[in-house]
Amino acid sequence: MDKKVKRYYQLKQKHKEIEQELAVLRSEIMNHCAEQDVSDLEFGSYKVKIVRQERKEYDDKKLFESLPDPEVWRMLSKPDSSKIASLIKLNVISEDRIKDTFSVKNIILLQVDKK
Known part of the structure; x- marks a missing residue:
């Protein structure tokens, strides 16, 4: 069970990192589209x-x-x-x-x- 808890924690941390990177990329893509007015x-x-x-x-x-x-x-x-x-x-x-x-x-x- 210790390994499962540890793995769960690791995955949650990775999930947070991915969500943060997605938010940055989304913002950059949205800004690019807005600048191009498309x-x-x-x-x-x-x-x-x-x-x-x-x-x-x-x-x-x-x-x-x-x-x-x-x-x-x-x-x-x-x-x-x-x-x-x-x-x-x-x-x-x-x-x-x-x-x-x-x-x-x-x-x-x-x-x-x-x-």
């Missing part, structure tokens, strides 16, 4: 793509206050965008009713694939 690039046999997304981040208190029935809150347990979207689609709650309960967060994803 969202798609090819480098040798690699293809880089910048994908922009919007994500809703709900305010628990505002969402709870906007729901018609406390039972609906139990169905959510905590704000989950996909569950909330399902409840809207099923007409359990209306999108208009919860319009002031979230903020939209813009997310930028970096995708690198091999051709």
Whole structure:
């Protein structure tokens, strides 16, 4: 068991190092794309793509206050965008009713694939 614990620790340290290096590389690639004002690039046999997304981040208190029935809150347990979207689609709650309960967060994803 001592060897397993030691190996686990070593791998976690390596994982942290890899995550840090990935963050630096991601930043450099994103900056390069921004400087070139492009969202798609090819480098040798690699293809880089910048994908922009919007994500809703709900305010628990505002969402709870906007729901018609406390039972609906139990169905959510905590704000989950996909569950909330399902409840809207099923007409359990209306999108208009919860319009002031979230903020939209813009997310930028970096995708690198091999051709």
